[in-house]
Amino acid sequence: MISADPKLRNYLRDLPTGYLLDLLVEPSDIDASAIHDVLFERGLDREELERLRQRRAASRLPRPHTLWRGARLFTLGSALLVTVFNLLTYYRLLHGASPLKGMLLALVAGGVFFGFFLGYKLTTHVYQGARHQLYCGFPLPVGTVDLQSGQEAIKPLPLMILCMTVNAVVGLALVLFPLFLIHHLLG
Structure with a gap:
């Protein structure tokens, strides 16, 4: 797991929320818990995060x-x-x-x-x-x-x-x- 990597967390903290949601939606090897933690630090709760993730996955806009x-x-x-x-x-x-x-x-x-x-x-x-x-x-x-x-x-x-x-x-x-x-x- 790379979620304990402080360097990666700092890079993730620099990204806008939309980018982080895109990383959650697209299949990848990145640790989703690290992204969740950064989004929770921004004040999102689990229900709101799941709603935003589903909306982002259903969006037809280009990434x-x-x-x-x-x-x-x-x-x-x-x-x-x-x-x-x-x-x-x-x-x-x-x-x-x-x-x-x-x-x-x-x-x-x-x-x-x-x-x-x-x-x-x-x-x-x-x-x-x-x-x-x-x-x-x-x-x-x-x-x-x-x-x-x-x-x-x-x-x-x-x-x-x-x-x-x-x-x-x-x-x-x-x-x-x-x-x-x-x-x-x-x-």
């Missing part, structure tokens, strides 16, 4: 890990398109003679710092990326936690740096897009 997979793919695709737009518009801004050029370049410099901060926050975001795994890092995970065994898995350093870079570029692209869109629409 969170399926939605997160779609969100990761959508974010990567959108960030790629936005990055291309940002680069082309930045080139036009640098070589143009707009009266707002100085102000926009100052905003871009501030946006770069905020974008990398947002990328850092994306890299530390924890979510249920697979049926029985927590992912750390969005849209590209830099590490995982297996919810059946409680084992952590961190990517090799070069791959982790690459994933962190992509996450930072996604944050950067999302922050700079409104500034470049303003320049594009004004020019």
